[in-house]
Amino acid sequence: MGKHGDNGKISALGPARVEEGTVAGYLVDPGFLVEIPARTDTLTPAARSERMSRIRNKDTRPEMKVRHLVHGMGYRYRLHGADLPGKPDLVFSKRRKVIFVHGCFWHRHPDVGCKLARLPKSRLDFWRPKLENNRARDLENQKKLAMDGWRVLVLWECELRDAHSLRQRIRSFLEDE
Ligand SMILES: [Zn+2]
Numbered sequence: 001m002g003k004h005g006d007n008g009k010i011s012a013l014g015p016a017r018v019e020e021g022t023v024a025g026y027l028v029d030p031g032f033l034v035e036i037p038a039r040t041d042t043l044t045p046a047a048r049s050e051r052m053s054r055i056r057n058k059d060t061r062p063e064m065k066v067r068h069l070v071h072g073m074g075y076r077y078r079l080h081g082a083d084l085p086g087k088p089d090l091v092f093s094k095r096r097k098v099i100f101v102h103g104c105f106w107h108r109h110p111d112v113g114c115k116l117a118r119l120p121k122s123r124l125d126f127w128r129p130k131l132e133n134n135r136a137r138d139l140e141n142q143k144k145l146a147m148d149g150w151r152v153l154v155l156w157e158c159e160l161r162d163a164h165s166l167r168q169r170i171r172s173f174l175e176d177e
Helices: 028-034 045-056 061-072 126-146 164-175
Strands: 091-092 097-102 151-156
Touching: 061 091, 061 097, 061 164, 097 126, 097 164, 126 151, 151 164
Parallel strands: 097 151
Antiparallel strands: 091 097
C-alpha cells in the first residue's frame, strides 16, 4: 500500500482492508476509530474532520437501503432506539419489534459462505478478539431485548442484494403476530 493522501478513499486506511471495494462500508463503527488516526497523519485538519464525520455517520449504506425499503413498504419506525439494548437500527414500538442491519465484517456474520465476514490476513491477534467481542455483545443485546418482549430481526449486509426476498422477510417479520 502506498501513501494515499487526501483522495478521500477510506479503503486506504490499512488495518480494516479486507477486499478491495468492500471496505468503505465497514469503517463506520465508532468503536474502531482508535486504530485509525496513525494512518491519517497526512490529512489536513479540515480533511480529517470531514473524513471522521463521514466515518462516524450512523447512516451506513446497508442500513439506508433497509430504511428506504421499509419506508417504501409503508411501515413507519424510529431510528437507533437509544433506550434499547444495542440501539437497534429500526424500532417498531407498537409492534414491539426491532431490526438490526449488521455489517458482516464488524459483527462477524456466522455464515461460512459469507465472503464479507472473512478475517483480515494480517493482525489477526488484533482483529479476532475485537470482532468476537462484537458478536458476543450483539447476542447479549438480542437476549436482553427478547427477555423484554421484543422480537428481533437481524439483516446481514450480504443478504440485502435481493430486494424482493428482503421485502418478503421484512413483511413476514412485521406482520407475524
Ligand atoms: Zn454476510
